[in-house]
Amino acid sequence: MRDKTFAIGWFVTFLLGLILAGAANYVIDPYGMFEVKRIEGLNEIKPAAATRVTTAKVYQVLKAHPRSLIVGNSRPELGLNPQNACWEAYEQPVYNTSLPGQSFYRQVRYAQHAMATGDVGTVLLGLDILDFLVDRNRPERIGPGWPNPKQETRSWLVQPDGQADPGFLWDRLDDGFRAVMSVQALADSAYTVMSQGNPDVSTRTALGFNPGERTYGAIIRNEGVKVLFQEKNKSIAARLTGQDLSVRTPGGKLSPTFAVLEGFLNYARVKGVRVIPFINPYHAEYMLLLDRAGLWGDFDEWRREVTRIVEQTGDGPLWDFNGFNGYTTEGVDTVAAKGEALAWFWEPSHYRQELGDIMLSRMLDRHCDSKELNEDFGVQVTQKTIDDRLEDLALQRDLYMLANPNDVLRLSKLVKRQEEISLATQ
Numbered sequence: 001m002r003d004k005t006f007a008i009g010w011f012v013t014f015l016l017g018l019i020l021a022g023a024a025n026y027v028i029d030p031y032g033m034f035e036v037k038r039i040e041g042l043n044e045i046k047p048a049a050a051t052r053v054t055t056a057k058v059y060q061v062l063k064a065h066p067r068s069l070i071v072g073n074s075r076p077e078l079g080l081n082p083q084n085a086c087w088e089a090y091e092q093p094v095y096n097t098s099l100p101g102q103s104f105y106r107q108v109r110y111a112q113h114a115m116a117t118g119d120v121g122t123v124l125l126g127l128d129i130l131d132f133l134v135d136r137n138r139p140e141r142i143g144p145g146w147p148n149p150k151q152e153t154r155s156w157l158v159q160p161d162g163q164a165d166p167g168f169l170w171d172r173l174d175d176g177f178r179a180v181m182s183v184q185a186l187a188d189s190a191y192t193v194m195s196q197g198n199p200d201v202s203t204r205t206a207l208g209f210n211p212g213e214r215t216y217g218a219i220i221r222n223e224g225v226k227v228l229f230q231e232k233n234k235s236i237a238a239r240l241t242g243q244d245l246s247v248r249t250p251g252g253k254l255s256p257t258f259a260v261l262e263g264f265l266n267y268a269r270v271k272g273v274r275v276i277p278f279i280n281p282y283h284a285e286y287m288l289l290l291d292r293a294g295l296w297g298d299f300d301e302w303r304r305e306v307t308r309i310v311e312q313t314g315d316g317p318l319w320d321f322n323g324f325n326g327y328t329t330e331g332v333d334t335v336a337a338k339g340e341a342l343a344w345f346w347e348p349s350h351y352r353q354e355l356g357d358i359m360l361s362r363m364l365d366r367h368c369d370s371k372e373l374n375e376d377f378g379v380q381v382t383q384k385t386i387d388d389r390l391e392d393l394a395l396q397r398d399l400y401m402l403a404n405p406n407d408v409l410r411l412s413k414l415v416k417r418q419e420e421i422s423l424a425t426q
Contacts, residue, residue, distance in 0.1 A: 004423075009356060022180045026405040030188035033205050035063040040196075045214075047201035048188035057097055057176055057208055058156065060112045064207060066095035071111040072126025074100035075280040075349065078125065079356035080216070082207040086360040086368040091122060096208035104131035104257050105143070108264040113156035115273060123268060124363065125277045127318075129290075129302045132257040136250045145256035146263030156404045162267065212353065216346045224338040225347075232347040233285060233411065234355065237418040240293035247298045247305070258305055265314040275308050276363050278319035279303070281377075284329045285411060286348040287322065287419050291397060292381040292415040294409075299391050307386045317380040318391065319363055324396040327355055327377055 028043045029036050031052040038044045049056055068091045070080045077098035087094050097110040109124060136141050143150055147160035155167035179185050195201045200218035205208055219228050247255050268275045282290075290299055303320070310318045321328040322328075327344045335342060344355040361367055379390045401408050 001134070004091055008378045018098065018181070021186050024187050025105065025180045025185045028189035029179075030185060030192040030193050031179060032204055032206065033059045034039075035060055038206065042196065044205045045196055045198075045201060046192060047198075047203060048191055049204040050202050051188075052179075052359070053204060054099060054102065055179075056204070057099065057110060057155075058113065058154075059172070059175070060109075060204075060206065060208060060371065061095050061097060062117060064093050064095040064115060065117055066093050066121065066207075067091055067119050068122040068124075068349070069111055069114050069120055070094065070096040070098060070124045070126070070208075071107055072098040072124075072280070073102065073104075073107060073131065074210070075128065076124070076126040076167035076356070077210045078212045078346070079280075079351045079353055080126075080360065081209050081353050081356065082205075082370075083209070084357055084360050086357075086364045086366050091292055092208065096210075098126065100210075101372065103149050103151060104128075105146070106229055106261050107131075108260060109156055109160070109318070111149075111160055112162075112266070112267065115268070115271060116162075120243075120273055123275045125264075125275050127261070127279050128279055129247075129295075129299055130239075132247055132255050132302055132306075133245040133295075133298065134249055134255045134257075136246055137244045139250050140361060142249055145259030148256075148260070160263070160267075162271075168169070182426055190347040194216050202271065209292050212346050212350070216341070220341050221339045223412070225335050225341055226332045228334050228347050229285065232349060233289065233414060234418070236286060236289050236349060236410075237293070237414050238421070240289060241415060241418045244420045245295060245298070245304050254305060256271045258309060262309050262313050269313065269315075275314050277306075277314060277316075277323055278320065278359070278363060281321035281323075281328060281359070282353050283345045283348040283351075284324050287324070288401070288408065288411050289399065289415065292412050296394075296397075300394075303381070303390060304386055308383055311383050319359075320379050320381050322379065323377070323379075323393060324400040325377055326374065327358075329400065370372055 011157075026034060027036060030043075030046060030048040033056045034050050048194040052286075066088065070076050070082060077096055077100060080096060080098075082094035082096050093112060096108075097114050099107060099110065111125075114120060115123075136210070155165045157165060157168055159165050197275060199216065202214045203211065227263065247254065265275060307318050310316045330342050330344055332342070341352075343352070345351050350411050358374075359378060379389060
């Protein structure tokens with residue numbers, strides 16, 4: 001009798017423990033999946049969200065029920081704030097579905113998922129050449145384009161053709177159970193509570209934005225922006241030289257990602273959703289690395305093809321924010337002390353919200369920011385103007401290189417060194 005009583009007592013205690021742990025995980029919501037009330041000092045900052053962002057945004061956007069979307073990779077996730085004053089009331093809420101480290105296919109599948117919530121009327125679609133390049137040494141990794149079953153690794157509200165996905169309900173139950181009842185979630189809940197006073201942990205807002213101050217602040221304060229640029233340049237050069245990259249496959253066909261862009265724009269047009277495509281701005285050093293790695297020709301062909309697809313299938317025209325101008329050529333030597341960041345870029349490949357605010361003013365055609373607008377920043381390109389645009393960019397590049405020979409030499413050496421490392425490790 002005593003053994004039975006002990007067993008029942010142990011079971012009840014265990015069950016109560018599970019219920020309390022699950023309730024705590026739900027309230028703390030360390031990944032932002034449930035978007036229960038964010039309370040300052042308890043769960044407002046969500047440092048563990050970065051580890052589950054691809055899962056969390058699937059459900060966070062359902063709660064946001066957006067009318068406008070920002071879609072892309074880590075660049076617009078860090079640079080375009082859904083709470084910018086440019087957005088009119090009828091366009092809000094705005095949700096940022098952008099995801100770091102995900103293919104363009106998965107970026108637009110998240111957009112389709114968000115559009116299926118019902119009220120989305122506008123999509124800002126960020127385009128990036130790296131998402132369109134294929135490795136000609138790895139043809140087995142080149143997918144079929146649109147749709148691509150290999151990248152359907154989870155369920156969304158809809159399938160690529162817009163039909164309801166019957167697997168979504170199961171995935172939702174499975175993801176929700178793991179976010180509430182797992183030991184990892186309990187550890188992340190504790191980490192969330194303990195990190196509330198720490199300004200150097202990353203987070204995601206309830207509208208999907210990634211505040212860069214939290215991602216880069218500690219590095220800039222401790223190491224300085226110059227070191228940050230050096231390390232980022234090294235990783236970019238390694239990526240550009242470690243593969244045989246091109247916008248064309250070994251057989252000479254265009255990268256299948258172009259078909260993904262075409263498929264998504266056609267889908268949005270049928271759904272009556274206005275898409276505003278734009279090319280993310282890069283810092284001048286990033287564009288020089290593309291040039292030094294021998295990819296400027298691919299850069300030109302990519303722009304030409306993207307312009308053609310946007311004009312033929314989308315609402316167009318395409319916004320191009322690249323160029324060598326006052327925003328993109330700000331040098332790291334202009335920052336005298338550790339702790340100071342550049343005004344427009346965190347590092348060569350990620351622009352700051354301050355630059356994103358100006359981009360929104362240009363694309364939405366509203367001067368809703370106190371910053372002075374440079375009308376030369378952001379050019380609308382069409383098939384009629386693309387050749388002139390490419391010629392102008394090449395001229396800007398050449399003039400910048402003539403004016404900055406030491407930077408050219410430094411980045412050329414970096415690319416050559418990374419090429420040597422790549423060859424030695426093959």
